[in-house]
Amino acid sequence: MTSETSVLMTLAALFLIGFCADALARRVLLPRVTLLLICGMLLGPTVTGVVSTKQQGWLIVVAQVTLSMVGFLLGGRITLGGLKRYGRTVLTISVTILAVTATLMFSGMLWVGAPLSAAILLASICLTTDPVAPTDVIHEMRADGPFTRVLIGTIATNDTLGFVLFTIALSVAAIFHPSATPHAFWQVVWELGGAIVIGALLGRILAFVCDHVHGPDTLLAGSLGLLVLCGTLAQRAHSSFFLAVMIMGSVTVNSGLRPWKPFLIIERFLWPFLILFFLLAGANLKPRAMLDIGLISGVYIVCRMTGEVFGGWLGARLSGMPGPTRRWLGPALLPQAGVAMSMTFIAVQRFPDLTDLLLPVVISGVVVFELIGPIMTRLALVRVGEKDARIAGPRLR
Secondary structure (H helix, E strand, O other): OOHHHHHHHHHHHHHHHHHHHHHHHHHHHOOHHHHHHHHHHOOOOOOOOOOOHHHHHHHHHHHHHHHHHHHHHOOOOOHHHHHHHHHHHHHHHHHHHHHHHHHHHHHHHHOOOOOOHHHHHHHOOOOOOOOEEEHHHHHHOOOHHHHHHHHHHHHHHHHHHHHHHHHHHHHHHHHHHHHEEOOOHHHHHHHHHHHHHHHHHHHHHHHHHHHOOOOOOHHHHHHHHHHHHHHHHHHEEEEEEEHHHHHHHHHHHHHOOOOOOHHHHHHHHHHHHHHHHHHHHHHHHOOOHHHHHHHHHHHHHHHHHHHHHHHHHHHHHHHHOOOHHHHHHHHOOOOOOOOHHHHHHHHHHOOOOHHHHHHHHHHHHHHHHHHHHHHHHHHHHHHOOOOOOOOOOOOOO
């Protein structure tokens, strides 16, 4: 079998596995992300070897494109209208959650004996929330109201601030890591500032394209082209590509006459890339390494869960939200998947010798939080009384 045929057969198998995982998830009420990670692990070289080490090299390109789309869609949730109405409340809650969770995680990692650089990285990676699972639950339950809107705003703010902190953490961790080269202060500033400039510029260009292009196929090509270009330029400029595409999404949704169109198109185009992303991520998982650091994984899960629940309660109380909202905001924020995985792969590229520590810990957390997180989000919406509040109308964004 030629190498080209092998690549095509592998792609066909991966897409069909994704199709089966999606269908099975609907029947067993498990998150399809969890099933894809498990399938990927079974296909990897440490179990069956269907996905070879050479084929796992696709992950870098697939992750780049997938996370560019995820970041763009996430940035599209940051609108000026939402910021004006709920900005102060959301910012108070988000900052409180991030502070509490990062402190608990950093202390917990040091307590179990993790290297200082790994503790710094995990304390920043744990801060993000999966935007896909809670949004799917909200759509499914037709939920709307103050709690729902604050929840969506908090997810977007957590991921935005979390990635900024992660960018800083990469540079701080390098100071304490023997094999890494520390970045100067101006390099850290450029990683953030350069991403903002590139993302804002490409966002304005995409908004202009949306106003003057009417065909969906043409708009899809233009949107994907500009999105990949944004991430590539950010990487070439040694800036944060994920922050750049988030800024691009935010600028696009707040500009132009028809800013929502590229988000609808890319959202429909995302799932095949997510299939490849999570299957290849699972193939990179080493079960033995996962067992060897079981204690660290357990502490990671406990610290993040405690930080989200207590931080959500404290932040909601400081912002003056009512009692039921205080109790259920933190549990509704438990899902964690794509954004945390993207941070992890960026971190292991910067610190290769930490791969067997960071990757199993974060993937263990993703499996647990993607399993229980959507259930808690659903329960929270029921308990605050916002289930079926939106019987008809456009999708909540």
